Structures are given as C-alpha cells and as structure tokens.
Amino acid sequence: MEKYRKNLFNALACFLVVIVLNFALPRLLPGDPVAYLTGFSEEEMTVAQIDRYRAALHLDESVPRQFLHYLASLADGTLGYSYKKEATVAELIRGRIGYTLQIALPAVVLSSVIGLAWGLACGYRRDSLGDKLSSSVLIVLNTVPSFLIALAAIIFFCFQHKVFPYTGVSSPGFAPGVPGFFADRLRHLALPVLTLTLAAMPSRYLLMRNTAARLADEKYILYAKERGLSPCTIQFGYMLKNIAQPFITMLGMSVSLCIGGSLIIENIFSVSGMGKLLTDAVYTLDYPLMQGVLFVTTLIMVLSIIITDFLCILVDPKVRLGEKHE
Amino acid sequence: MSRRNLTALVLGLALFLCFLLAALFPSVLTDYGLKEMFPAWLPPSGEHLLGTNALGYDIFTEIVFGTRDTLFIGMMSSILTLLFGALFGTLATRNGVVGGAFNALINVFVLLPRLVTLIVLSTFVGSSRWSLIVLIAAFSWAGTARAVKAQVVHLNAQPFIENCVIQGYSRSHIVLRHILPNLSDILLSRFLLGVNSCIMMESTLSFLGFGDLYHPTWGTMVNFAYKRGAFLRQAYNYLLTPGVCIMLLSLSFYLISVYAASRRESIGE
Numbered sequence: 294m295e296k297y298r299k300n301l302f303n304a305l306a307c308f309l310v311v312i313v314l315n316f317a318l319p320r321l322l323p324g325d326p327v328a329y330l331t332g333f334s335e336e337e338m339t340v341a342q343i344d345r346y347r348a349a350l351h352l353d354e355s356v357p358r359q360f361l362h363y364l365a366s367l368a369d370g371t372l373g374y375s376y377k378k379e380a381t382v383a384e385l386i387r388g389r390i391g392y393t394l395q396i397a398l399p400a401v402v403l404s405s406v407i408g409l410a411w412g413l414a415c416g417y418r419r420d421s422l423g424d425k426l427s428s429s430v431l432i433v434l435n436t437v438p439s440f441l442i443a444l445a446a447i448i449f450f451c452f453q454h455k456v457f458p459y460t461g462v463s464s465p466g467f468a469p470g471v472p473g474f475f476a477d478r479l480r481h482l483a484l485p486v487l488t489l490t491l492a493a494m495p496s497r498y499l500l501m502r503n504t505a506a507r508l509a510d511e512k513y514i515l516y517a518k519e520r521g522l523s524p525c526t527i528q529f530g531y532m533l534k535n536i537a538q539p540f541i542t543m544l545g546m547s548v549s550l551c552i553g554g555s556l557i558i559e560n561i562f563s564v565s566g567m568g569k570l571l572t573d574a575v576y577t578l579d580y581p582l583m584q585g586v587l588f589v590t591t592l593i594m595v596l597s598i599i600i601t602d603f604l605c606i607l608v609d610p611k612v613r614l615g616e617k618h619e
Numbered sequence: 620m621s622r623r624n625l626t627a628l629v630l631g632l633a634l635f636l637c638f639l640l641a642a643l644f645p646s647v648l649t650d651y652g653l654k655e656m657f658p659a660w661l662p663p664s665g666e667h668l669l670g671t672n673a674l675g676y677d678i679f680t681e682i683v684f685g686t687r688d689t690l691f692i693g694m695m696s697s698i699l700t701l702l703f704g705a706l707f708g709t710l711a712t713r714n715g716v717v718g719g720a721f722n723a724l725i726n727v728f729v730l731l732p733r734l735v736t737l738i739v740l741s742t743f744v745g746s747s748r749w750s751l752i753v754l755i756a757a758f759s760w761a762g763t764a765r766a767v768k769a770q771v772v773h774l775n776a777q778p779f780i781e782n783c784v785i786q787g788y789s790r791s792h793i794v795l796r797h798i799l800p801n802l803s804d805i806l807l808s809r810f811l812l813g814v815n816s817c818i819m820m821e822s823t824l825s826f827l828g829f830g831d832l833y834h835p836t837w838g839t840m841v842n843f844a845y846k847r848g849a850f851l852r853q854a855y856n857y858l859l860t861p862g863v864c865i866m867l868l869s870l871s872f873y874l875i876s877v878y879a880a881s882r883r884e885s886i887g888e
Contacts, residue, residue, distance in 0.1 A: 303723075303726040303727060303729075303730060304730060306723060306726070306727050307726075307727045307730040307731055310727050310731070311731070311736075314736075318739075318740075318743050319743075322743055322744070329743070432873065433866070433870060436815065436819075436865075436866050436869035436870050436873060437862070437866045438819055438822055438823060438826075438838075438862055438865055438866070439823070440822075440823065440826050440841065440862065441841075441859065441862030441863070441865070441866065444841070444845075444858050444859060444862065445859060445862075447850070448850075448855050448858070448859070452850070452853070549732045552732070553732055553733070553734035553735060554734075556734065556735065556738075557734070557823060557826070557827065560827065561845070571735070571738060572827060572828075575738065575742050575827075575828075575829075576828075578742070580742075580743070583738075583739045583742060584739065586735065586739075587732075587735050587736060587739045590732045590735045591731075591732055591735075594730070594732050598730070
C-alpha cells in the first residue's frame, strides 16, 4: 500500500508544480503580465484597454490573492479566458479533446497489447532467432522520430496507393450517427493511430521483453516447462501474472506519452484536436490557451496514474488478500 | 566480450564519424555553399544528390550543414542533463530535509508531461539555440538523477567509503574524489542514451516550428519542407531524408551504448 500512496502523492505533487508553473510564468518573465495573459502586445493596446484587462485579470491585487483567483478559475472549470479566440479555454478544449482521445486511446491500447504479447513471446524464447530479429527491428524503429513515421505513412498510403484520406477526421456528406459516418471516421483515424502505435510500441515491447526475459529463468517457469505445459499457457497463465504490475504502470505512463505524440501528429494529419489547438495558440501567442492545454494534459496524466495505481492494488494479491504481517 | 558487441561498436563509430565529419568539415562532403541558388524543385540527379528545395538550395548541402547544429544541440543538452542529473542525484542521497526535497523534485520531474511543457515553455522563453538546450536539459535530467542516486546509495554502503568516513575526510572530498569516479560508467551510458532522447526532443520541437531559425537543424528542415509544399511537388526525399539522418545518428549512439553496456557487464563479472 505504501508504494501506491507514494505514487499518488508524487502525481499530485506534479500536478501542483504545473499549476504553480502556469501561474508564475507570465508573472515572472520580463514583460508586462497583461501582455502574456491576453496575448496582445503592449503596443497594440490603449491605456484604457490595459487598465480594463488588468482589472479583469485581478493583476492589481496582491500575489496570494491572484493565486486564489487563479485556483478559482481552475476549480470552476473555465481554466481562464482566451482573449484571442473570445471564449473560455475550457470551451475551446472541450470541443477538441475528443479527437485527441480518439487517436491517443486506441494507440495506447494497441501499442500496449501488441507490446505485451510480442514482448512475452520473445522474452520467453530469449536469444532465439525470432527474438533477436524482432528486437533488432524494433530497436531501429525506436530511434525513428514519430513525425518521420507519419510522413512516410502519408506518402505511402495516401499519395502512392491512395488507400486512406490524409486530412481531417471525416469527409463531408455523412450525418453523424449513421454507419457510414462511423466507417468513414475509422478510415480517417487509421493512419494517425497506426503512426502513434508504431511510435509508442517499440519502447513498450522492449520493456516487456526484458521483464519477461528475466522471468524466463525462474524455477517455476522451468517446472512448468517440465510438466509439458504449452508455451501459451506458460506465457499467459504464469508469466503474465508476474508482469501484470509493471504492465499496468506502463499503461498509465503511455497515456501521457500517446497524448504528447498525438499533439505532434495531429498537425501532420490536419486533425483539429488539442494538438492543433496548441500549435494555433503558439502561432497566435495565445498564452492562456497554451497553459490550459498543459493543464488538461497534466490532469489526464494524473488521472491515468491514479486509475492505474488503483488497478495495481486490485491485481496485487498481497494487498487484496491482506498482508499477513500487518 | 562477444564479437557481436564489437561489431556494434565499429558500426556505431563508423556512422558517428561520418556525421562528425559532416559537422566539423561540411565543405569536404559537398561542393556547394549553403546559400548557393539553383532553380527550385530540381529532381535528384548526379549534380544534386537529393534535388533542390523551394528556394533553390541544394538539399544534400542543407543536410550536411545542418549536422553541426543538430549534433551540437543534442550533445550540449545531454551534457547539461548529465550535470543536473549527477548533482541532483547525489544531493538526493543526503539525509534530512535536503535529501527529501531533492527526492521529491526527482519524482515530480519524472512524471511531468515533457513535450507539452517544453512546447509551452519554449513559447514563453523564446526559441534561441541556447534556451532550447537549457530547456531540454531542464526537463530530461530526472532519469539520470534516479540512476545516479541508486548508484551513490550502493557506493555509500561499500567498505572503502566507510573507510573514508572513518579517516575523517569531509563529505565533499569523498563525493568528488571517491564517489564521482565510480559513477563514470553510469554517466557514460546515460550520456549516450541521453543524446538520443535530446536529439529526438529537439527535432520534434524544431519540426513543430520552435527551432532556432538562424541555426536550422534537421527538424527545422522537415518543418520547412512540410510547410513549403514538398508533398505536392512529390519531393519526398526532402521530407524524409532529414528524418532518416536523425534515425541513423540515434542508431549510432545506441550501438555505441550497447558496446559500453556489455563492456561494463564483462568487467563486473
């Protein structure tokens, strides 16, 4: 239990750091915080405008009070106001986050499951030809930047073979809800998900393969082999139980990894998700929006860590059945 | 030491030397200057190995000249990562409040969503070469610090450190003269792997347009290629070659690190 409590504490501390960072950045950096918090440059604004924004952003008050106001804006779910887009940050993100999750979550599941199954199989037959071959291939794939995979996928599938569309998440002409719309969405998401899976899978594979390879020498595995159990039973009945915990922890970590990756490749596939929102915010210098995206990403990460810790407790027989010495 | 690991070393070093040559003496590899103009969008040919880009620059020349900045940013931020990691990792082993604080710091930085934080911070701070290096290092040191911490804890329990304590040496003397030399193996392997992740991070940021435009790296090149319509011109090599170069460079560091790891193991046995 102690371990999980510590994990939870770390995740919350990380969350707090991001909040403080978000609060402190526009106020500490050289330049007027009004310029950072609205995104307009000081020269463009009249004195009256600056005063109005200053009052609206509570910049006249003391720093602790400003921090309270900032916390209040996080707590009521508005996350601040984007003066460039004239909407609350929460509304902007709410409209886009669905697309990001539609890319990131399937990629998390696919990369983890493939990494697990393949890693188990190769770790079990350590140093066999298949293990060496697939490890080498995936090590090379691990060094490929994700945007290269995305570009290569577009060139191969969209330009040379014209199998998949290369932009957006749906074609015009389908009403939401009909089966055609769903199939069309799948066709559009196939390449981004494939890219993200390929980018995230090698590190998952290597982690699982190395863990499984260490287990393969254990005596109970040897005994199971001697009893003539099939490799499949040994891998999924015996080894899986013992690598369930690192696997679940890894699953939680890959959520934030895949969302980060999705932010990049959304730009390549012109998916109007959170990544597109972030790059828009960067190009228009819309600082509140950027901070909102950082906040939401951290929130998702912390949530996934909490959930995976909870899952770890559920599968951990020591905790589930009660520790004997307690 | 198996022959396979030696092959890895030779292969890795050969690749790395190629890139080093390009970084130190770019004019050896290419006949053209960086800003020499030709007709735009020439297809690959004997004269222009990869063709020319939207502004009429030779793409191969651009890649050769981009090596120096890519390698520079990767190596410098990795060295900085190493410094931060060694410092904080050692400090985290101290007893009391200081150790606890640095431990907490390490745990928090391990979790932070690195890419998004870096994107937001680099917009705030501005994208010069040095701020990019410092930012990447400031968010990559946590893994190194963890490894260093584990090793220092291990070393502290060794008899020779105990002996030093009995002899009455000061803590700083022990750390600098006795513990630091014993960290060299870990630091070397973390450096080799760190260069990879730093180069990857830098190229991703540059690809998104946060690079230093005065010192274009390979990531910046892909960004330009993408923005200036290399897709429509079917200049696929303009899009892909810089990425392939990043891959080869990372691979060379990885191969060297494989050799370093196996050497450490064989010494340890």
